[in-house]
Amino acid sequence: MADLLRLLEDDNVRVWLEQKQAAVSESRDNEAVWFIEEWEARSRTRVNALLAAVPRVGNELSRVVSAVRQEAQGSGVMPSALMFAIIAGVAFGTEWIFRRSVPALSIVKSPLKQTYTEFLTLSIFTATVAILFFLFAWPPLMRVVVLYSLVALIAWRLATALCRIALAASILSARSYSRIRIFVALLAATMACSAVSERLAVAADVRSALAIGLSIPIVVLAIAMIWRERSSDVQSLRGRISRAMGISGAIVLWLLWCGDFLALFWLGVMLVLVPRALSIADSLMLSFSPSRSCGRNLLDPKAVLLVRGTRAIILIAAVDWVAFVWRHSFPFVSGEVTLIRTIIAGAFNSVVILLIIDLVWQLAKAYITRKLSDVGDEGTLPSNALARESRLRTLLPVFRNALAAALLCVAVLTVLSEMGVKIGPLIAGAGVLGVAIGFGSQTLVKDVVSGIFYLLDDAFRVGEYIEAGNYTGVVESFSLRSVRLRHHRGPIFTVPFGSLGAIKNASRDWAVDKFRIRVPFKTDVDKVRKLIKEIGAQLQADPELGSLFIEPLKLKGVEQISEYGIELGIGFTCKPGEQTMIRRKAYAMLMQAFQGNGIDFAQPVVQVSGDDKETAAATLAARLSPDKAAPGTASPA
Structure with missing residues (x-):
């Protein structure tokens, strides 16, 4: 310990430690620059390795094919290609027989019927392939070749079933259906070949060169699909730009994949495929919704669960896959830059959380x-x-x-x-x-x-x-x-x-409405009661007002004896808010009923009296009949 302390007190050692610390700090400050240079060096190394591996592709393939053939001959079994063809033929034959023997379904909707048929036959196809594969005892190398070939075949069959469902729902055209089937077939064959090459111990650089060579037809087909799909809108500037961007994007993605930049490659693939997949999934799920015919998809929780749930599953799967690739192939996520790693990982997790909350x-x-x-x-x-x-x-x-x-x-x-x-x-x-x-x-x-x-x-x-x-x-x-x-x-x-x-x-349970009418003193109250009762019966029989009554219109009795006549109280009970309309109708019917039965409404009367009885009598006669004044009576000046 004393020697170590003495060594640390040495000026030369102290200067050397300070220089090392400064170099480490500088490298940490310029980490982004070093990261770019590392990418450039990595790309250059990859290109040189691929160019050096191209001449060895033929030898490696010959070695692998020869090893598999010798193993098959030594085990006394048929070649791998023939065994694969037999299993595939039996599976397709079983599916064809099943399609012809199953009775037609009584399902009105074509997409739902097509979905039921496709997935049922796909299950039969997959089960037949699995049973035939497990019936044989495969040699090790041959088992790998046949297994990945059958997996690629099932994947192609699944893509075909999905395309047929989309075709039945009028989401996909017949021309696009054929191109997508060819594209998926080439893609599945390429992936199966890469998997088989890895399992058969083919060198990594040779395997990469072989995969790049097999991917060229896929890229050409993708460019042709983009060219054909957007050829109808090529007359406009926007259509030309869209087609050029689509083709450029396909080429850039292929170059990223060739350069082993898988993080950026899968991010670009998801940015291209996920919006299209979401659009197709929305159309398919809405076509399956039971409320499609009544146009209430936005109000049906089942349709919302179907559409939004499918969208969430697609987005979560895409985000999880990109996060998995970035975690294993992107240094920012692997632990070199803590802040960026935290932000990217948090963004991936946040997308999942936001989708669930949505x-x-x-x-x-x-x-x-x-x-x-x-x-x-x-x-x-x-x-x-x-x-x-x-x-x-x-x-x-x-x-x-x-x-x-x-x-x-x-x-x-x-x-x-x-x-x-x-x-x-x-x-x-x-x-x-x-x-x-x-x-x-x-x-x-x-x-x-x-x-x-x-x-x-x-x-x-x-x-x-x-x-x-x-x-x-x-x-x-x-x-x-x-x-x-x-x-x-x-x-x-x-x-x-x-x-x-x-x-x-004023809008709860019921409403009681009361109003008063004034009739002369000589009016027969019982007659008025009967008339009001008849009016109440007529109102209850009215098709518009009858359902509004709780208690009918009726006479409550004499409420007050005023100076000019008798005030009678009338009331009824009805639903809240309807009393004004009923009262107006009752007023009109009361006026008609009183006029038809000689009943008047009370009015104020002014009597003028004086010392001269003849003058008073003439005044009264003039008030009762102005046109028939008493003879010999002069009109007042």
Whole structure:
């Protein structure tokens, strides 16, 4: 220990350590520059290795083919190609027999019927291949060749089934269907050849050169597909640019793959394929939805679950695969740059979390919207069902807004946590800020709390007519802080909950309406009672007004004896909000009934009297009949 301390005190050693520390610090500061240079060196090394491996491809293939053939001859079995052809032929024959023997399905929708048929026959095909493969005892090398060839065949068969389903749903054209089948066949054959070469111990550089050579037809076919697909829009500048970008993108992706930049290659592939896959999946899932014919896909939770769930599965699978590739082939994610690694990993995890939260929100929103749209006609619902529907129409929008706010907060906090941000201080700070805002905005807190208690007390609902202080109107909507009232003359009042006070609700259960009429003293009250009873029966028999009555129109009795006549009280009980229309109809029918039965309404009468009896009699006669004045009586000047 003493020698070590003595060595550290040496000036030369101290200078050397400081230089090393500065060099390490400089390399850390210029890490991005070194990273670019490393990529350049890696690319140059890869190109040189591929060029050197090209002359050895033929020898390696001959060696592998010879080894597999000798193993087959030594084991007394047929060649691999012949065994593969036999298994594939038997599987296709079994599938053809099954297709011809299965009776036609009684399914109206063509995509659903095609899906059922394709996946059922695909299961038969796969099961036949598996059974035939496991029936034989394969030599080691031959087993690898046949196994990966059969896996590629099943993958091609699955892609064919999906293309047929898309073709039945009119999402894919017949020409595109043929090209995609050829493209998938070449891709599956190339991947199977690469897997077999790796398992048969072919050199890595030779295997890469062979894979690049086999990928050239795939790239050419992809370019041809882009050229043909966008040839119809080539007359416009936008179409030309789109086609040029598509072809350039295919070439760039192929070069990235050839250069072994798998992280960027798979990211580009997902950026190209995922939007197209999402569009096709949406069309397919909507074609399977039972509500497609009635055009209510956005309101059906099952359709939302089908569409959004499929989208989430596709996106999560794509994100997970890109994250897996980046984790194993991209230095930024492998641990060299901590900040960038944390951000990229957090972005991948955040996408999954946001997709799950979006799925929950879309399901909840679809369910709430469906419930709000299913509210029945008020005139056809019983009172208890009407009350339940009205309460749902009132509370569900509030619940939807609260759920949106809660999910948004959860999403933000979760994304920040995945990005490496410590959310504990944020939550604590938000709590302190909330307390401060609460003290500073007591009126706002009062409005929110009052609104919560109004909703808990079920004081009013959307569509009800209420009176609160100086405000009257129909409840149109409300937020966490205020309620919107539509006055019967048109204006809208936006009233904070804290300013409402006592609520007078005129739209609950039933309404009693009373009004008075004045008749002369000599009127027969019993006759009036009978007439009003007949009018009440006629109103109840009215097809428009009859269903609104709870108790019929009837005479309550003599309410008051006034100076000019008798005041009679009339009343009825009806559904809330309908009393004005019934009262107007009753007024019209009372006037007609009284006029037809010689009953008058009482009117004020002024009598003028004096000392001269003849003058008084003449005045009375003139009032009763102005055109027939008493003879010899002069009109007043």
